[in-house]
Amino acid sequence: MDRKEHRYCVIMCGGIGSRFWPYSRTRLPKQFIDFLGTGRTLLQMSFDRISGIVPIKNILVITNERYADLVREQLPELADDQVLCEPARRNTAPCIAWATWHIAARDPEASMIVAPADHMITREERFVDSVLTGLDFVESRDVLLTLGIEPSRPETGYGYIQVGDPVEGEISKVKTFTEKPDIELAKVFLASGEFFWNSGIFLWKASTIREALRNWTPDIAAVFDSTDAATYLSVESERRFISEAFPACMNISIDYAVMERAQNVYVETVTFGWSDVGTWSALYDLSPKNSDANVTQNCNVLAYNCHGNIFAVRGEKLIVADGLEDYIIADADGVLLICPKSREQKIKQMVTDARLKFGDKYE
């Protein structure tokens, strides 16, 4: 059998994207939105990218059950057993654990790509090259590999990976993982050349990550070991098992549970364009701008004395604006947000305030 047949991809698609509120909503998170107006959503672009690397039948999307219909609608290529529906939100460790046990039941020789559905990647041919190189690396070793992005600015919104001893090509041992640094530290990181952005894209064999989970987060591994492989081979029995077992898992990220603790962790430094599209400012930076440095998403805008804004509207609408500088103007589904880009970290609080004051309908 061609090695490619043993390659699987897990697209993690359960986020709720509250930082793009009100454009991204609990009922339509950002991975389901065509953010760049290309005709494909972030999830669809992730699928397109991966389908050049692994067989389509080996692509799994793992999402919250409330988004199952959205996933099936946006990716009609997927069979029923390729959409794993989490009955509760439990962060990335239980999510990856389930996908791992599911894949290992199908194919004990499987290798895996784990990637978030809601990131943006440019220069995709480099992405393909890097992933293929990484897969070759992990398939011949019992190692965990993460992709590290060459930083282009002292970003304080990302985690960083410090590279250690080089192994081969662009692959090195990981020396440290670092949480989001302050600006001074981020500048030091950038200048050092040793620190890379943590992309959240992982490569490994199913057997390797399963052992790592058993070793570093035995509680979660025990949940998925509590049934036999046959359970994972039947959509119905798996669904029944997961509905009980999954909510019992600890809520913890794979980084915290495994990557920052395991000893066999490597990083492949890559040069494709990458953004987690984590904030309005990130989307602004990614997007083409007009001569006044304004960005327009899906709307007609007449702007006077306006500079550095991002206008995003769902549904046909004309925005006429005067005198706005560096604002987010977002309008969707009954909510209009007007907020300086510099205060976008307050948007989560605003969503909470809106819920407390006006109920769930604006979430």
Added chain:
Amino acid sequence: MDRKEHRYCVIMCGGIGSRFWPYSRTRLPKQFIDFLGTGRTLLQMSFDRISGIVPIKNILVITNERYADLVREQLPELADDQVLCEPARRNTAPCIAWATWHIAARDPEASMIVAPADHMITREERFVDSVLTGLDFVESRDVLLTLGIEPSRPETGYGYIQVGDPVEGEISKVKTFTEKPDIELAKVFLASGEFFWNSGIFLWKASTIREALRNWTPDIAAVFDSTDAATYLSVESERRFISEAFPACMNISIDYAVMERAQNVYVETVTFGWSDVGTWSALYDLSPKNSDANVTQNCNVLAYNCHGNIFAVRGEKLIVADGLEDYIIADADGVLLICPKSREQKIKQMVTDARLKFGDKYE
């Protein structure tokens, strides 16, 4: 016959209110909007006010034919022959001329109140007293009477009337009419105590204004004299006549055509609350404010670091705003406007720009 039976009111209801765009639109001008959230539109409030003074059957609404259905919907009390539909926009002189000939055909002894549909009046009991006093005055004389509003600030958006010799009570000869002054002159006007805002509310006998029109604007008078009284007594024959005759009239205001030129013009100074609700700032000034001096029209607002704004939305919507000072935020029927109050005089230009760039749909 009770004198009241001879009293008529003409509510002028043909304006397009473009300064309140996008909240007020060509297809729904401001007189048809419940601007203060009271449950009654400006037109309905005008009707309510007047119906305490003249018999309901003597109230005429004169409007553009495109708004006839809106008028009938908002004022179901009116019979068919009480809604006069202009086939073209020709300013106030032809409008008042038609209403005058129409009323005079019905009742040669008629006296008339002429009032705009889209003004706001508070302390309405004073309004009733002033109008009754004014009607008594004009019914015993061949004079034209206008109501002058005691100014409360050096407003540059209104015309002013300078009072001359007092005649009786609050009624004086008019000395001069003055167009909108600059701020320095407005301050002098205010300090002098001789200048009053021109309310655009007129009182006179039908016979008196008809003679004045024949004298000062004979072209317009000739149009309405070109048929006999019977024409104005049949809805059908009047409609046929007007469809030809009205568009032929000069486009001119009653102020310019008659009031500023006639010699028998008087002013009654009044103390009721009055605003022409001519601008967003005027509406802001009229409206109740919250503790941050923000005004909210028909919408839920979560405001952070916001002060002195007016938020107006048609349709249910939540607005979340941060860092706006003295802005107009108006959202209706597919258009969102965000504009500093200090630049609201540019809104007309914005409407023009929107039409040129995106077509008529946003007018």
